[in-house]
Amino acid sequence: MVNITLKNISKSFKEQVALKNISLEIKDKEYFIILGPTGSGKTTLVKVIAGLVKPDSGEVLFDNKDMTNKPPLERNLGFMFENYALFPHMTIYNNIAYSARVHARDPEITHNIVEQMLLMTLLTGRNDALPEEMSGGMKQRVALCRALMNLEQTKLLILDEPLKALDAGLRMSLRRDLLQMAKSKLLELSVIHITNEENEAMMVADRIAVINHGKLIQVGTPYEIYYQPKTLFVANFMSEINYFEGIGRKNKELSWDIHKKSNQGDIFFEKIHKESIPLPIEIEENITFVSCVQKELYNSITEKDKILLVIRANHMKIRLGNRIDEKHNAITGKISRRKFMGVFYRFEVIINFNDKEKVIIVTIPATSEIHDTFLEDLNVTIYFPKELGIVFMHPGKDEIDKVLRLE
Amino acid sequence: MISIPTIDLKNITKTFEEGYVLAVDDISLKIDDGDYVFLLGPSGCGKTTTLRIIAGLETPTHGEVFIDGKNIKGIPPEDRDMGFIFQHFEIFEHMTVWKNVTFGLEMRGYNEDYILEKAEKTLKLVGLLEYADNYPSIFGDPGLQKLGIARAIAIGAKILIMDEPLGSLDPKVSKVFRHEFRNLIKDLGLTAIQVTHNQEQAMAVADKIIVMRAGKILQMGTPYDLYEDPESIFVANFLGETNFLQGFVLKLLENEEMKVWLRLGGPQIICNNLNKKFKLDNNVIIGLRFEDLYIFPKDYPFDSSFYDWSNLQFFQAKLDSSRFIGATKRFYLSLDNGDKFLVVKPGNFEENFIQGDNLIIGIHKDDIHIFEAPKDLLHEISLT
Numbered sequence: 001m002v003n004i005t006l007k008n009i010s011k012s013f014k015e016q017v018a019l020k021n022i023s024l025e026i027k028d029k030e031y032f033i034i035l036g037p038t039g040s041g042k043t044t045l046v047k048v049i050a051g052l053v054k055p056d057s058g059e060v061l062f063d064n065k066d067m068t069n070k071p072p073l074e075r076n077l078g079f080m081f082e083n084y085a086l087f088p089h090m091t092i093y094n095n096i097a098y099s100a101r102v103h104a105r106d107p108e109i110t111h112n113i114v115e116q117m118l119l120m121t122l123l124t125g126r127n128d129a130l131p132e133e134m135s136g137g138m139k140q141r142v143a144l145c146r147a148l149m150n151l152e153q154t155k156l157l158i159l160d161e162p163l164k165a166l167d168a169g170l171r172m173s174l175r176r177d178l179l180q181m182a183k184s185k186l187l188e189l190s191v192i193h194i195t196n197e198e199n200e201a202m203m204v205a206d207r208i209a210v211i212n213h214g215k216l217i218q219v220g221t222p223y224e225i226y227y228q229p230k231t232l233f234v235a236n237f238m239s240e241i242n243y244f245e246g247i248g249r250k251n252k253e254l255s256w257d258i259h260k261k262s263n264q265g266d267i268f269f270e271k272i273h274k275e276s277i278p279l280p281i282e283i284e285e286n287i288t289f290v291s292c293v294q295k296e297l298y299n300s301i302t303e304k305d306k307i308l309l310v311i312r313a314n315h316m317k318i319r320l321g322n323r324i325d326e327k328h329n330a331i332t333g334k335i336s337r338r339k340f341m342g343v344f345y346r347f348e349v350i351i352n353f354n355d356k357e358k359v360i361i362v363t364i365p366a367t368s369e370i371h372d373t374f375l376e377d378l379n380v381t382i383y384f385p386k387e388l389g390i391v392f393m394h395p396g397k398d399e400i401d402k403v404l405r406l407e
Numbered sequence: 408m409i410s411i412p413t414i415d416l417k418n419i420t421k422t423f424e425e426g427y428v429l430a431v432d433d434i435s436l437k438i439d440d441g442d443y444v445f446l447l448g449p450s451g452c453g454k455t456t457t458l459r460i461i462a463g464l465e466t467p468t469h470g471e472v473f474i475d476g477k478n479i480k481g482i483p484p485e486d487r488d489m490g491f492i493f494q495h496f497e498i499f500e501h502m503t504v505w506k507n508v509t510f511g512l513e514m515r516g517y518n519e520d521y522i523l524e525k526a527e528k529t530l531k532l533v534g535l536l537e538y539a540d541n542y543p544s545i546f547g548d549p550g551l552q553k554l555g556i557a558r559a560i561a562i563g564a565k566i567l568i569m570d571e572p573l574g575s576l577d578p579k580v581s582k583v584f585r586h587e588f589r590n591l592i593k594d595l596g597l598t599a600i601q602v603t604h605n606q607e608q609a610m611a612v613a614d615k616i617i618v619m620r621a622g623k624i625l626q627m628g629t630p631y632d633l634y635e636d637p638e639s640i641f642v643a644n645f646l647g648e649t650n651f652l653q654g655f656v657l658k659l660l661e662n663e664e665m666k667v668w669l670r671l672g673g674p675q676i677i678c679n680n681l682n683k684k685f686k687l688d689n690n691v692i693i694g695l696r697f698e699d700l701y702i703f704p705k706d707y708p709f710d711s712s713f714y715d716w717s718n719l720q721f722f723q724a725k726l727d728s729s730r731f732i733g734a735t736k737r738f739y740l741s742l743d744n745g746d747k748f749l750v751v752k753p754g755n756f757e758e759n760f761i762q763g764d765n766l767i768i769g770i771h772k773d774d775i776h777i778f779e780a781p782k783d784l785l786h787e788i789s790l791t
């Protein structure tokens with residue numbers, strides 16, 4: 001069993017700040033993802049946990065025991081970093097089974113686990129190959145298997161971008177299996193897994209920590225991160241988004257009852273916004289949208305504050321023609337581009353409010369109806385349910401640009 | 408009028424090491440003017456060699472390359488009206504943005520007025536004119552790639568040759584920039600050929616995709632065509648996510664249909680049998696796209712439903728687990744015969760399922776992809 005606590009961890013390399021005052025708890029048997037763009041401090045953070053980097057300040061606790069100054073060996077963890085370090089003279093099978101043998105594990109259980117891992121990583125039948133006969137992707141898979149085997153006592157596994165060098169397709173299928181593996185009764189692992197891909201994070205995580213520029217921005221379940229992002233950075237990192245700038249008008253009268261529940265998916269929306277209040281947001285003089293806002297934020301918004309309304313591309317809906325009278329939070333526009341992307345269609349819709357043009361991205365599940373009828377240059381109405389709006393205090397134009405450019 | 412394809416490869420073969428390594432195996436393909444085409448396949452499939460042959464960086468062992476109808480044998484790369492954009496940009500870092508664009512024009516001996524006009528126009532087109540006096544070091548990778556395009560089109564390139572141009576970008580940046588990149592190439596009217604092993608990228612950006620494996624072309628067409636009508640298990644698996652279930656032909660039916668019984672007493676499913684391709688007792692593989700499957704609770708009121716589900720066929724499955732991953736939700740299910748499969752629904756799909764529930768799965772006959780059973784299914788669905 002291992003519960004990990006980080007208290008106020010900071011680390012700089014010369015002038016460069018890598019980690020700024022990070023506090024975090026990782027629970028026993030949790031699959032924990034650290035998500036952030038390249039250079040955000042992810043690797044430094046796990047190296048601090050593993051004891052490979054000593055923090056300038058702060059504490060690392062394993063089960064409430066101070067490990068800050070303990071060497072890596074005493075922390076009993078398995079890790080897989082980006083260089084694979086396979087034994088060149090050993091076959092795939094032996095590379096993977098090595099640590100279990102050293103630790104005199106039951107040979108039959110060892111064999112079963114190795115076989116299961118070979119199957120999962122599509123290496124079955126290659127048992128006898130040597131590392132020099134393998135492609136980079138294969139070596140990575142062997143290293144992953146070996147790291148998974150390399151666990152005694154603590155049952156903590158650290159994976160630093162374990163799927164990075166693999167072809168996209170294989171990455172998809174490995175993600176499908178990774179969580180299942182970690183949760184299997186045979187292993188009962190705690191896993192800390194670093195990635196810069198939001199899909200990978202969502203696919204396997206129990207909880208996700210989003211970090212950027214060495215700072216911890218948000219920790220939460222995939223659900224919370226997706227529907228209640230704390231900042232524009234988190235919102236944007238998890239999917240394509242659209243945003244509008246506006247002013248909250250709490251007392252604005254609308255032609256529709258904003259307190260009425262949307263008729264579709266009530267249970268679902270209730271879960272997202274348990275304690276939220278619908279807020280009319282004036283985007284332009286004659287355009288007001290409504291979005292649900294968390295109570296706390298709602299209370300702090302005044303008519304002096306500029307706010308930002310964010311809607312994920314896949315939460316926008318689209319209908320042919322002018323349907324503005326039938327839909328709330330609706331605006332008309334024209335499809336300027338469309339692209340089939342497999343599961344989804346992606347549309348760029350040009351809307352025109354008060355002579356300002358703006359491109360709105362809409363992604364919707366691909367069906368043959370969409371394929372046949374939603375063509376470029378057609379006029380459409382786009383709209384969104386108020387429950388799926390995400391509202392922030394306006395962070396300033398420069399900050400928005402920076403976030404959208406991922407700087 | 409018969410239009411001449413911009414690029415036309417006829418029976419191209421390329422071997423290395425005196426014929427011992429067959430990189431490209433007798434392929435033919437045509438690329439039309441203004442198309443953005445992806446060569447897609449796993450490492451070692453021959454896609455990069457094919458790209459290099461088009462670019463003139465390799466000479467084919469056999470076969471011919473035509474560009475705008477002209478056999479270009481012996482014409483060096485720099486005279487082929489092509490621009491090259493690679494992952495490791497060949498931008499001149501010691502020259503300003505302006506100089507990067509004018510350099511190629513000067514080398515070709517154009518007069519000053521022409522160069523001035525051309526460079527200004529080009530930089531404006533790619534949206535970099537305001538950075539003309541800066542050095543390229545101010546750009547991130549997306550800016551550098553735009554500069555690469557500017558340099559190529561300034562000297563009159565009508566064809567862009569690209570090898571994983573977004574490969575070095577952070578995945579999130581690449582996911583955003585790729586649409587802008589595509590829009591720019593389309594707006595400039597360029598023909599573009601790009602190599603990638605990233606199928607998601609190819610689906611998101613390409614007009615046409617050429618899927619290669621082991622030196623051969625498996626299938627080419629629009630992303631929609633390949634996705635909707637994959638001709639092989641490999642393509643069905645490589646583009647998108649597909650469940651493959653094994654079975655055999657139990658009964659031939661009228662109207663080019665047949666009944667397939669999934670292995671070990673699994674469900675019986677009616678499939679198309681176009682041109683009566685399959686015979687009684689044939690072993691087959693059924694391909695079901697994750698998102699093509701419908702999912703209902705066991706007590707779903709089909710009779711009183713607002714929707715008409717009469718064109719679906721149904722079978723039962725047990726829910727092993729489910730996962731919310733944002734834009735979609737994934738359901739992991741198993742059949743009585745032990746076979747496992749996945750269903751994907753939109754992220755806000757309303758359900759109250761719990762682990763172990765027996766669910767009803769629906770599928771439309773036309774959404775079933777059916778293939779001959781290969782000798783080795785694992786080999787066919789391995790992504791190499």
